[in-house]
Amino acid sequence: MIKSKHLLGIKELSAKEIYHILDTASGFKDVLKRDIKKVPPLRGKSVVSLFFEPSTRTKTSFALAAKRLSADFVNFSVSTSSVIKGETIQDTALTIQSLGADFMIVRHASSGVPHLLSNILEMSVINAGDGANEHPTQALLDLFTILAHKKRIEGLTVSIIGDIAHSRVAKSNIYALTKLGANVRVICPPTLMPAEIEKLGVDVFHSTDKGVKNCDVVMTLRLQLERQSKGFLPSLEEYFNLYGLTSERLKLAKDDAIVMHPGPMNRGVEIESAVADGPQSVILEQVTNGIAVRMAVLYLLAGVKK
Amino acid sequence: MNILIKNGRVIDPSQNIDGYKDVLIKGRKIQGLYTKGKAPDAGKIIDASNCIVIPGLVDMHTHLREPGFEYKETIKTGTMAAVKGGFTTVCCMPNTKPVNDTIAVTEFILERSLKEGSCSVYPIGAITISQKSEALTELEAMIKAGCIAFSDDGMPVTNSVMMRRALEYSKIFKVPIISHCEDLNLSEGGVMNEGFVSTIVGLQGIPKAAEETMVARDLSLCELTGGRLHIAHVSTEGSVKLIRNAKSRGINVTAETCPHYFSLTDEAVISYDTNLKVNPPIRTAHDVEAIKEGLKDGTIDVIATDHAPHHIDDKNKEFDAAAFGISGLETAFALSLHLVEQGTMDLNQLIMKISITPSKIMGINKGTLSIDADADITIINPENKFIVDPSKFASKGKNSPFNKWQLKGTVEKTVSMGKVFEWK
Amino acid sequence: MSKEILDSNDINRAIRRMAHEIIEKNKGTENLCLVGIQKGGVVLAGRLASQIESIEAGPIEVGALDITFYRDDLNTKEEQPVVKRTDVPFTITGKTVVLVDDVLFTGRSIRAAMDALTDFGRPAYIQLAVLIDRGHRELPIRADYAGKNIPTSFDDLVEVVLEEDNSKNRAVLISGQ
Numbered sequence: 001m002i003k004s005k006h007l008l009g010i011k012e013l014s015a016k017e018i019y020h021i022l023d024t025a026s027g028f029k030d031v032l033k034r035d036i037k038k039v040p041p042l043r044g045k046s047v048v049s050l051f052f053e054p055s056t057r058t059k060t061s062f063a064l065a066a067k068r069l070s071a072d073f074v075n076f077s078v079s080t081s082s083v084i085k086g087e088t089i090q091d092t093a094l095t096i097q098s099l100g101a102d103f104m105i106v107r108h109a110s111s112g113v114p115h116l117l118s119n120i121l122e123m124s125v126i127n128a129g130d131g132a133n134e135h136p137t138q139a140l141l142d143l144f145t146i147l148a149h150k151k152r153i154e155g156l157t158v159s160i161i162g163d164i165a166h167s168r169v170a171k172s173n174i175y176a177l178t179k180l181g182a183n184v185r186v187i188c189p190p191t192l193m194p195a196e197i198e199k200l201g202v203d204v205f206h207s208t209d210k211g212v213k214n215c216d217v218v219m220t221l222r223l224q225l226e227r228q229s230k231g232f233l234p235s236l237e238e239y240f241n242l243y244g245l246t247s248e249r250l251k252l253a254k255d256d257a258i259v260m261h262p263g264p265m266n267r268g269v270e271i272e273s274a275v276a277d278g279p280q281s282v283i284l285e286q287v288t289n290g291i292a293v294r295m296a297v298l299y300l301l302a303g304v305k306k
Numbered sequence: 307m308n309i310l311i312k313n314g315r316v317i318d319p320s321q322n323i324d325g326y327k328d329v330l331i332k333g334r335k336i337q338g339l340y341t342k343g344k345a346p347d348a349g350k351i352i353d354a355s356n357c358i359v360i361p362g363l364v365d366m367h368t369h370l371r372e373p374g375f376e377y378k379e380t381i382k383t384g385t386m387a388a389v390k391g392g393f394t395t396v397c398c399m400p401n402t403k404p405v406n407d408t409i410a411v412t413e414f415i416l417e418r419s420l421k422e423g424s425c426s427v428y429p430i431g432a433i434t435i436s437q438k439s440e441a442l443t444e445l446e447a448m449i450k451a452g453c454i455a456f457s458d459d460g461m462p463v464t465n466s467v468m469m470r471r472a473l474e475y476s477k478i479f480k481v482p483i484i485s486h487c488e489d490l491n492l493s494e495g496g497v498m499n500e501g502f503v504s505t506i507v508g509l510q511g512i513p514k515a516a517e518e519t520m521v522a523r524d525l526s527l528c529e530l531t532g533g534r535l536h537i538a539h540v541s542t543e544g545s546v547k548l549i550r551n552a553k554s555r556g557i558n559v560t561a562e563t564c565p566h567y568f569s570l571t572d573e574a575v576i577s578y579d580t581n582l583k584v585n586p587p588i589r590t591a592h593d594v595e596a597i598k599e600g601l602k603d604g605t606i607d608v609i610a611t612d613h614a615p616h617h618i619d620d621k622n623k624e625f626d627a628a629a630f631g632i633s634g635l636e637t638a639f640a641l642s643l644h645l646v647e648q649g650t651m652d653l654n655q656l657i658m659k660i661s662i663t664p665s666k667i668m669g670i671n672k673g674t675l676s677i678d679a680d681a682d683i684t685i686i687n688p689e690n691k692f693i694v695d696p697s698k699f700a701s702k703g704k705n706s707p708f709n710k711w712q713l714k715g716t717v718e719k720t721v722s723m724g725k726v727f728e729w730k
Numbered sequence: 731m732s733k734e735i736l737d738s739n740d741i742n743r744a745i746r747r748m749a750h751e752i753i754e755k756n757k758g759t760e761n762l763c764l765v766g767i768q769k770g771g772v773v774l775a776g777r778l779a780s781q782i783e784s785i786e787a788g789p790i791e792v793g794a795l796d797i798t799f800y801r802d803d804l805n806t807k808e809e810q811p812v813v814k815r816t817d818v819p820f821t822i823t824g825k826t827v828v829l830v831d832d833v834l835f836t837g838r839s840i841r842a843a844m845d846a847l848t849d850f851g852r853p854a855y856i857q858l859a860v861l862i863d864r865g866h867r868e869l870p871i872r873a874d875y876a877g878k879n880i881p882t883s884f885d886d887l888v889e890v891v892l893e894e895d896n897s898k899n900r901a902v903l904i905s906g907q
Binding site for chain 1: 504506509
Binding site for chain 3: 001002020023024026027028030031034036038039040041042299300302303304305
């Protein structure tokens with residue numbers, strides 16, 4: 001059962017809790033297939049998103065999830081709020097709590113902000129991405145998608161290609177996949193590899209060809225284009241040559257390997273269009289599954305005894 | 307009125323004394339040490355039973371924040387925190403607003419500490435004007451005004467030529483140049499030690515190399531110039547090795563570390579407690595061992611506090627945005643005493659590192675209980691346990707990562723220039 | 731303290747009688763389907779369906795309904811919700827749906843089940859069949875078909891065991907303190 005009313009990261013979850021969320025999500029996936037895609041359990045609850053970084057897809061996904069659970073959803077717009085007038089993040093969060101919200105979906109460029117807020121708030125805090133720390137609902141929807149295709153996680157080989165050092169998606173997936181018994185490979189240039197990552201139980205590759213060989217799942221990550229100017233990479237072209245997921249490279253993976261991407265994609269930088277749109281791609285399914293998974297998270301956290 | 311401190315175990319390595327003696331104070335000076343019962347009568351008796359009576363502690367690395375940041379700390383509150391922590395002398399760093407790079411600021415600090423201070427204050431002047439690494443300050447004038455050393459602490463001297471000139475020029479006055487070693491390009495954006503823990507918490511790391519490359523540079527410059535170099539807040543194993551090697555080659559260098567570098571590891575940062583954010587950052591268990599080894603074998607000469615008080619608003623923020631620094635004066639001795647308990651050093655060595663050696667490095671007549679010395683005396687009950695409670699700090703800075711820690715060794719009384727401070 | 735209130739034979743007899751009543755009331759099985767409420771109602775719905783089929787030739791549609799998302803006690807219950815399978819592989823619009831549950835108590839599960847059901851379509855009629863009606867209704871809901879009415883205290887527990895092996899089937903009343 002879920003122990004905490006907050007979802008701060010996958011780090012804090014047990015394998016059992018992860019499976020419980022995924023099982024619940026399949027119930028919601030069924031709901032989403034119906035004509036009436038709405039159920040009533042969070043009637044009267046309100047969900048507020050507080051995003052200090054721009055995001056369209058995650059915010060929209062949470063909004064739909066909340067609404068399909070019959071909760072009210074309000075976006076606290078940071079750019080028009082007092083945050084830019086110098087209000088502290090704690091004051092902003094406490095203000096939202098005083099408005100009577102039950103859930104706060106928070107995204108911030110600084111790692112640890114959801115933890116900071118969870119220490120001062122009564123309401124449930126859900127991490128929608130903090131710095132280079134975690135993006136737990138993304139990893140959960142990725143697991144859900146993998147399970148839908150592979151029927152298991154244990155024993156699979158999952159190759160994650162990209163800017164591991166700055167990727168909270170990679171981190172959450174590494175925790176989730178290793179907790180459930182998958183073999184995880186991380187593939188990226190040494191400049192983008194976080195310190196001592198191998199201690200998390202992953203295999204480190206600098207060669208994409210070697211890293212994707214015989215894997216069951218290939219996950220490519222978005223490359224923030226400003227990495228080039230910071231000296232992590234000589235050029236985006238060279239990055240694509242070395243780490244871009246092309247049809248040729250994908251052939252090295254298992255024949256039935258699936259291709260995933262958390263979006264938004266840079267076509268021609270980390271992934272070739274032919275792969276993104278190809279038969280092995282499950283990228284749009286990930287987006288669909290995101291709603292069911294976020295419904296499950298909201299629903300289960302609402303059921304945790306306060 | 308004379309004061310007699312009775313029944314305590316007096317330890318003064320400067321005179322090779324360790325035994326039960328009574329200390330007589332007359333005015334602002336020490337009148338003498340007497341064997342039990344031999345001291346003349348005094349107007350006030352302090353009973354130091356179960357306590358050690360040692361030379362007042364000397365902190366050669368303190369941020370008093372005044373002028374300019376009085377909301378973080380003032381000379382009044384900072385020196386009150388000092389005596390509460392057993393320190394009777396603090397040397398204050400120049401990164402105030404304005405920077406202590408002119409005699410006006412130096413004189414202001416000294417006047418203010420005479421008026422409002424509880425302990426002796428010695429200003430450290432800036433090496434370069436505004437700490438910008440562009441032009442040297444007027445060392446002679448500032449020394450005359452009362453500066454005893456120079457440092458751009460808080461900022462490194464990024465320009466190697468400027469550091470060379472500082473080490474050369476300061477030889478005229480035989481004053482130490484205290485180096486804050488940090489390659490700003492390597493540390494840019496970093497908020498904690500770079501390593502496995504920074505990977506786990508997703509915070510940007512500061513590699514050990516950011517400190518070590520500049521330690522190496524400054525040791526080379528020290529060798530080149532024959533200047534008087536002191537390395538501030540050593541935090542890594544690599545720095546310890548570099549300094550050890552330099553000392554073995556006869557380079558005129560001294561070094562300090564701070565209690566947090568031998569009491570904490572970066573794993574604590576998993577809590578995202580911003581009170582753990584300090585520069586240089588708290589390192590790994592491996593580094594902690596190396597720091598202790600360096601203290602033990604003399605590579606590290608001094609324990610300083612790097613007392614860096616902050617207002618709660620500067621700490622109560624997201625980790626990336628919070629200020630660097632630890633309010634350290636009121637926990638430093640107990641944390642250091644733990645090293646004695648662990649067998650890293652004995653009490654004599656500890657008193658050397660936290661009182662006598664810093665006095666020698668800074669060239670001040672402190673750190674001794676000899677006759678006619680300033681009556682700076684710290685009385686500590688080394689067995690008494692206490693729970694750290696920053697809300698009770700005399701310092702305005704409550705930013706301590708040691709909140710709720712149980713420590714041993716309470717400062718019972720501090721005598722600063724003959725004035726007795728005690729707490730209930 | 732626990733007491734057996736129905737044994738295997740009692741249960742079989744009750745199911746047989748309810749099957750007859752359902753056929754009688756609906757004048758046959760045309761347009762009729764059964765939906766069992768997770769989880770006690772699902773097996774019972776299957777048993778009722780085979781009984782009906784053995785009386786009136788021809789298959790009858792049976793579905794399973796999980797009402798977890800429709801409950802009104804998410805915040806008040808001690809245990810956290812576990813979602814079970816919902817499987818209604820036929821249209822219910824225009825049909826007579828017999829909701830099936832093992833025990834009728836406060837009526838809240840039935841309220842939730844009706845909400846859930848109407849999200850799947852618009853039945854012509856919804857009827858309710860339960861093996862045991864133990865009273866203590868909190869909502870204006872009653873059973874169209876009841877196997878047995880058992881007086882209970884509010885704090886009692888009623889457990890129904892229905893398995894493939896008929897001999898183990900029984901209903902037990904556990905006294906609450």
